[in-house]
Amino acid sequence: MTRTWHFVALVVALGVMLAAAAPASACRPRTSVANVEDEVMCLVCGVPLSLATDSPQAGRERALIARLAAACWTKQRIKSELVAEYGTAVLAAPPGNGFGASTWLVPLGGLAALGAGLVTATGARRRRESLEQRRSTA
Amino acid sequence: MLTFARACLTLALLTAGWGVYASMRAARSREERWAASGRRALYAVAALLVTDFALLESAFVRSDFSVAVVARHASTTTPPFYRATAIWSSQEGSLLLWAMLLALWSTLAVRLAARRLPRATPWATATLLSVALFFVALSVFWANPFQLLDPAPPEGAGLEPLLRHPAMMFHPPLLYSGYTMSIVPFAFAVGALIARQVDVRWTHVVRRFALGGWMLLGLGMLLGSRWSWTELGWGGYWAWDPVENAALMPWLTATAFVHSTILFQRRGLLKAWTVGLAIATGVLALLGTFLVRSGLLTSIHAFGASTLGAPFVAFIALVLVASTLLMLARTGDLAPEHRLRSLWSREGLLVANNVLLVGLCLVVLWGTFFPVISEAVTGSKASVGPPWFERYTVPLAIAVVAVSGLASLMAWQSGTRHGTWRTIFVPLLAALAVTTALAALPGVTSSPPSLALFGAAAFVIVASTGQLVRAVRTRRLATRERTPLALTRVIQRNRRRYGGYLVHVGVAVLLIGVAASSGFERVRDVRLGMGQHARVGGYEISYRRATGTLSREKVALGAVLDVTRQGHHVTTLQPTRGYYPNLDVSAGPISRFFNGESTSAIGLRPSLGSDLWAAIQPDIHPLQPLMSDADKRFLVASPNVQALVVAGLVARYEDKPPPAVFRVIVAPLVEWIWLGGIVAIAGGVIAIWPSGLAALLLRLPARLRPYLRRFRPATS
Numbered sequence: 001m002t003r004t005w006h007f008v009a010l011v012v013a014l015g016v017m018l019a020a021a022a023p024a025s026a027c028r029p030r031t032s033v034a035n036v037e038d039e040v041m042c043l044v045c046g047v048p049l050s051l052a053t054d055s056p057q058a059g060r061e062r063a064l065i066a067r068l069a070a071a072c073w074t075k076q077r078i079k080s081e082l083v084a085e086y087g088t089a090v091l092a093a094p095p096g097n098g099f100g101a102s103t104w105l106v107p108l109g110g111l112a113a114l115g116a117g118l119v120t121a122t123g124a125r126r127r128r129e130s131l132e133q134r135r136s137t138a
Numbered sequence: 139m140l141t142f143a144r145a146c147l148t149l150a151l152l153t154a155g156w157g158v159y160a161s162m163r164a165a166r167s168r169e170e171r172w173a174a175s176g177r178r179a180l181y182a183v184a185a186l187l188v189t190d191f192a193l194l195e196s197a198f199v200r201s202d203f204s205v206a207v208v209a210r211h212a213s214t215t216t217p218p219f220y221r222a223t224a225i226w227s228s229q230e231g232s233l234l235l236w237a238m239l240l241a242l243w244s245t246l247a248v249r250l251a252a253r254r255l256p257r258a259t260p261w262a263t264a265t266l267l268s269v270a271l272f273f274v275a276l277s278v279f280w281a282n283p284f285q286l287l288d289p290a291p292p293e294g295a296g297l298e299p300l301l302r303h304p305a306m307m308f309h310p311p312l313l314y315s316g317y318t319m320s321i322v323p324f325a326f327a328v329g330a331l332i333a334r335q336v337d338v339r340w341t342h343v344v345r346r347f348a349l350g351g352w353m354l355l356g357l358g359m360l361l362g363s364r365w366s367w368t369e370l371g372w373g374g375y376w377a378w379d380p381v382e383n384a385a386l387m388p389w390l391t392a393t394a395f396v397h398s399t400i401l402f403q404r405r406g407l408l409k410a411w412t413v414g415l416a417i418a419t420g421v422l423a424l425l426g427t428f429l430v431r432s433g434l435l436t437s438i439h440a441f442g443a444s445t446l447g448a449p450f451v452a453f454i455a456l457v458l459v460a461s462t463l464l465m466l467a468r469t470g471d472l473a474p475e476h477r478l479r480s481l482w483s484r485e486g487l488l489v490a491n492n493v494l495l496v497g498l499c500l501v502v503l504w505g506t507f508f509p510v511i512s513e514a515v516t517g518s519k520a521s522v523g524p525p526w527f528e529r530y531t532v533p534l535a536i537a538v539v540a541v542s543g544l545a546s547l548m549a550w551q552s553g554t555r556h557g558t559w560r561t562i563f564v565p566l567l568a569a570l571a572v573t574t575a576l577a578a579l580p581g582v583t584s585s586p587p588s589l590a591l592f593g594a595a596a597f598v599i600v601a602s603t604g605q606l607v608r609a610v611r612t613r614r615l616a617t618r619e620r621t622p623l624a625l626t627r628v629i630q631r632n633r634r635r636y637g638g639y640l641v642h643v644g645v646a647v648l649l650i651g652v653a654a655s656s657g658f659e660r661v662r663d664v665r666l667g668m669g670q671h672a673r674v675g676g677y678e679i680s681y682r683r684a685t686g687t688l689s690r691e692k693v694a695l696g697a698v699l700d701v702t703r704q705g706h707h708v709t710t711l712q713p714t715r716g717y718y719p720n721l722d723v724s725a726g727p728i729s730r731f732f733n734g735e736s737t738s739a740i741g742l743r744p745s746l747g748s749d750l751w752a753a754i755q756p757d758i759h760p761l762q763p764l765m766s767d768a769d770k771r772f773l774v775a776s777p778n779v780q781a782l783v784v785a786g787l788v789a790r791y792e793d794k795p796p797p798a799v800f801r802v803i804v805a806p807l808v809e810w811i812w813l814g815g816i817v818a819i820a821g822g823v824i825a826i827w828p829s830g831l832a833a834l835l836l837r838l839p840a841r842l843r844p845y846l847r848r849f850r851p852a853t854s
Binding site for chain 1: 372373374377379481489490493496497500501504505508512515516518519520521522523524525526529530534661662663735736801
């Protein structure tokens with residue numbers, strides 16, 4: 001019985017050692033440089049990273065993204081890391097808080113106002129005309 | 139030559155000023171002689187600017203480096219084709235081109251309009267000349283293209299490597315033509331307001347200019363996108379860059395204007411809105427021109443920071459404020475003659491589409507300027523890139539496509555429910571069938587916006603072609619003509635309508651290409667050594683061998699990639715990276731050939747199904763010890779010897795290439811974008827084609843006879 005338990009312990013220990021020795025890239029990458037670079041900016045060039053083919057800053061950002069993607073980080077986690085490294089200006093869309101929220105709210109408000117104006121104007125005219133018609137027949 | 143050219147430019151400035159005065163005097167006094175003087179001033183400005191442009195172009199072609207702008211943008215090693223186009227790669231040359239094109243289009247517009255709008259045309263002429271005056275003043279005082287360099291350098295700096303592409307010949311002139319043609323409706327809207335002639339007549343005069351500006355802006359953007367896809371190394375065709383948006387915004391309002399004039403002319407609706415759109419398009423054209431050269435917003439397209447920002451801002455602000463005050467002052471004249479009765483009618487849906495297009499323009503405007511606004515308010519510049527723009531523009535684009543298709547099927551005023559259902563049934567069925575069939579394909583549902591756009595596009599294509607088919611069938615029943623003749627006659631009798639349907643079809647096909655390529659493309663970055671391979675999107679890419687070439691212009695290092703699918707050879711791609719010499723000799727006599735500007739030449743296999751695209755980033759680090767050694771050994775060697783050394787390094791790379799990084803893209807239906815664009819432009823040409831043009835051309839010799847008689851020798 002003791003020999004059996006020793007054998008099991010040995011197998012488990014071997015298994016743990018093999019798992020620990022397995023290369024980090026045994027994980028399946030969940031994103032890629034190409035997937036992330038459309039959503040981040042090259043800080044020095046001021047253009048989306050996908051457009052900045054030659055800049056050294058762009059090279060540094062891409063190298064960081066490539067390293068984190070190879071370590072199977074998700075896109076969101078990589079972007080958070082980039083923000084921690086370079087600040088929110090590295091994102092290609094402003095954050096949804098503070099003044100950055102206005103990027104999202106102003107267009108929505110504007111479109112809603114345009115649509116409401118159109119519907120209201122058409123409805124108001126129809127109500128006015130219907131009222132005028134009733135008055136003229138009365 | 140320079141003295142004469144500067145004199146012409148100064149004379150153009152003074153003549154434009156005189157023309158503004160004469161036209162305004164004509165407008166107030168209604169005296170034809172002042173109006174004629176104003177018009178002649180405009181023609182003279184056009185002639186002077188054409189002369190100046192020709193002189194500057196000849197300086198570029200001859201590589202006359204005594205002209206400062208030529209020395210900065212051309213060189214003896216620049217191929218002749220690119221030397222000719224280098225004129226508009228410079229701030230000075232592009233401003234001159236802009237002013238010249240404005241003067242030419244204005245000349246045509248004023249000649250056509252003078253008799254049809256006798257009260258509004260002098261005001262429009264004054265407005266056009268005021269804009270021309272501004273641009274000529276920029277050339278004279280801020281960005282003079284005829285500055286002398288004394289002594290003249292023996293060699294120029296050369297053309298920016300990224301601009302060495304055949305599209306460079308057409309892309310800027312097309313965009314500038316689009317911008318300048320958009321100023322014509324603006325000027326006549328202003329003229330109609332001041333003269334209190336805001337009935338439909340001014341829209342008839344400017345319709346073709348608005349449509350022409352729309353077409354040329356669209357063609358310019360299409361060409362630029364194609365250039366980006368086929369030439370640049372980033373693997374895309376639209377980046378929501380500020381300069382790209384600068385052309386898109388007036389294009390959107392011009393689209394709205396073209397549709398608005400239909401409602402105004404046919405139904406007397408949207409009078410104020412139509413005037414407002416013409417003014418907005420003109421202001422946005424000026425704004426777009428400003429964005430490219432102000433340095434206000436970071437862009438890969440821009441000329442860079444300059445001193446032109448302040449005068450441009452002042453001029454645009456003046457134009458905007460004056461136009462707004464004018465519209466407010468003429469509120470009474472802008473009161474609508476008729477009212478929209480129902481949203482569920484062709485009128486109602488066209489109005490809704492107008493609102494969507496203007497909404498789209500406002501979204502793009504807000505996103506483009508938000509970095510500047512955020513810096514002004516918070517002190518730090520926020521970034522707004524593709525993810526933000528796509529969040530808004532994709533649903534709006536789907537709505538625009540769907541509503542435009544629906545509008546073309548609806549009856550004018552209010553249709554019956556049964557009639558409406560009958561007309562939309564087949565296109566709706568087609569849209570549902572396409573959406574369902576595509577949704578069944580693997581992976582398609584991963585991009586719901588793309589699927590929605592496919593359905594909306596199918597609706598538009600079936601709706602538009604259905605209208606044409608019905609019209610041809612009706613004509614054939616009545617006349618017994620064969621189908622091709624019946625089709626020609628149907629289109630000839632109503633070019634505007636059927637040209638418009640063709641535009642709708644073209645835009646729908648273009649958006650199918652955009653939806654497919656952006657929703658379903660496969661991108662992979664791989665590091666491959668020679669003989670290695672990788673899989674991308676169902677294709678196997680194998681790195682066969684390295685390539686290296688040396689020319690007068692550059693060193694190009696690349697690769698030959700074999701592409702197979704399921705064991706069958708598909709194509710061979712040959713991406714390269716070009717290295718232009720660094721003009722700074724302290725960078726090393728040999729190293730400078732590898733550490734100057736570099737550009738990518740793409741390996742591309744286009745097809746109607748999917749494009750295969752590859753770019754290479756060679757690893758030249760292993761060559762650097764050899765370069766550093768050669769820099770020391772050949773420091774004082776002759777250029778021929780240095781060239782031999784560089785050739786040796788290139789051969790070394792070819793022989794023993796280190797692994798290189800490749801970006802490989804498989805993008806479905808990209809070619810549909812260009813095809814759809816061409817179809818849309820063709821539709822625009824049909825819509826713009828003047829009726830009776832062929833008859834006019836045949837009559838022309840008879841009309842010229844009285845003039846030709848003067849040159850006949852006298853007979854004894």
